[in-house]
Amino acid sequence: MTRLQTAFDAIDKANAADPNRTDGQPDELLYGQRMTAEQEALYPGAAEPLRIACRGQHIERWKLPRKDFPMDRPGYLKWRTEQGRRHAARVAEIMRDAGYPDSDIEHAEKMLTKQGIKRDEDVQALEDVACFTFIRWYMGPFSQTRDAQEMQRIVERTARKMSAMARARALTEFTIPEPFSASFRD
Template identity: 30%
Template sequence: MSTPYEKALAAIDAAHALDPKKIKAAGPAGAEEEVPYELHYANKMTAYLDKHISSSTSASSSDAGAASEALRLAVRAQHLRRWEVPRDGYPATKAGYHGWRNALKKRQAELARGMCAEAGYGEAEAERVAALVRKDGLLAGKGGGADPETQVLEDVACLVFLDDQFEEFERGYDEEKVVAILRKTWGKMSERGHELALQIPMGERPLELVKKALGG
């Protein structure tokens, strides 16, 4: 009999599998195959979560150890049905971008909450997943009190951006803007996130931009 976690995870991945955008990626056997992009993204998120919580000489005790079911589900649900809310549905301005991102967070959180409730989780457990998807508690970190699991999720999202999206992303903007975005991304991450980011293989140009952003 499936557990609530297994049911919720299956529902999230079934939604990812509906993404019409397909990419070539390594399958379970290692061979390249065509997969829905959001399923590929979710796999990357889970892989970086596992790296994040693995033992490290520089990881704090709050970072190390097993991830909760709520964190694993929230990490998996970060882009839940995101393709249904395209960026071009909002103004091509900074305010429009933030409006789009905020709408996505709220929508994805509600979708995840519903899937968790339907899978058998209680109201408090389903809300915890939704709160993590919304990244509630992250801004408190500016004063040193960020929710530890929210910070892990933010780290993981930043790591996937740097590993899987940055090389393509940087080609679309001028150097000054890319460096500014990299600095902002770096500022969102914990020490453990920085440690993992510096291990990501990058091409010559992206690596040069990262070094400029870090002042190296």
């Protein structure tokens, strides 16, 4: 078995313990697999640290519930930052156990803690993959729980996080109605 497969198997095993289910599957296991599928489509030649960061982006996410933080924007940002730190530490542990060098582990940690969005191409690639995963799998159901104005802000923030390449590709891969599609144009 390769180091990559060892890391994927460990991430999947951890996420298989998620008590939250969608169609009978653990939510975070499904999310990790969806992230890998989007990464393979967007960045097929990705190096292993990026591939692992995509698979492990939400590793054991349920262990730190959103409800444990204030239900406002600052609370959300604090929760998301802490999740990134926890995900990076857990993925680093898995990569170390799989035999990856420190440089690869540190690079994956940098991606998972979002250090360098818009400046580091791999950090940006991870963000592009996460945005595509959100748009393809989660935006529709999510929009059912939000009003139009709030959804517009969410779509605008999502588009701002993406690279120009990913925004352009999103317009060709997804049916994004106006006024939302305007957020994806340069």
